[in-house]
Amino acid sequence: MRDCGDHLLFHTERPVELGEEVMNCYGLQGNTQWLMNGGFLDRSRPCDDLLVTPADVVSAVLDYLMNRKVDSDEEDELGREATLCSRFSLMQELGIGSGGALFSLSMAELLPDDLATMILVLCMSEKDYLTYQQQRTAGGQQAVIDLAGEEGEELSEPLLADLYGSLLCLVQWLRRRYETTLEEDMRMLEELQSEAANSKGAKRRRIEETAEAEESSTLHGVRPENAQNILLLRIGQKRVLQALEEQAEQCFAD
Known part of the structure; x- marks a missing residue:
């Protein structure tokens, strides 16, 4: 057509x-x-599907990391942005957020695994990130982390806190689209x-x-x-x- x-x-x-x-x-x-x-x-x-772009996710995670209390030996702002860009590139290579793909949220699935995976990878420590990268590129594991599966259960509490903290920033970021309230x-x-x-x-x-x-x-x-x-x-x-x-x-x- x-x-x-x-x-x-x-x-x-x-x-x-x-x-x-x-x-x-x-x-x-x-x-x-x-x-x-x-x-x-x-x-x-249902009239409840909400489309989220990978750029929305990266911006929200960056906001969260910038506002989070960080140790003095952590990377500076420019270094953090460079790290996020590098990890985002890996996500695209693995098929998450590539080719204009959008994340779709709904009441039936508030947190899709592909969206959660992108946030988790962006927030991982360098050690955890290198392990993830090796498992997905050399080890052949699927890119998406199954939150309800064994791998999801092994996620550390600090990383999970970063996941949900980033989600709160994402909610605020997406609300900027609207000029009116729900009410x-x-x-x-x-x-x-x-x-x-x-x-x-x-x-x-x-x-x-x-x-x-x-x-x-x-x-x-x-x-x-x-x-x-x-x-x-x-x-x-x-x-x-x-x-x-x-x-x-x-x-x-x-």
Whole structure:
């Protein structure tokens, strides 16, 4: 399929008769991708997938390490950045965070193993990192650390503390994307849904009040139906962040 101006051109594997229905499989993409690329939500699936870039992860870990109390003999800021860049390069070579791949968080999986692995590797001591590197490059072990498996159980308490401390920084980093709070989004969605339900006989009032709600919600100029979809997804994403923060805080305190 390719975009040809006002039309989309599809290449088919067999001839298609005039008027024949053509089906398109949605695939396994989450609603974030469908809203961004197609302008709609698949309501049969949860609206809570949150996409995180490898750059988000590296920035959050760097923030955490910069704010953490460090020993006087630890590397300076430039040395720490160089270390993170070197370890990030290894992650990409091993297939984690490479080729524009994103980490996908959801209520069903708040902390994917590939995301946890990247944070752990970035935070490892030099000794642990060299061991990990040797096992993955020369030893042939899979790159991803299974947190629920034997290797995950052997992680040291300081490294786990760094993992959850970095996650707390990541939550704060991702929240910068949004100009509104979860509570504000929920209130705006309720107003839009209420106006949609009472649209009959009050079309003018609905348009005026919806326009006012959209402007206050940074959704000015967006159709009410699209505004609801955006809010539904945004609310789901913020709930994921809230749940991840609660889990990280509990584990970090322990």
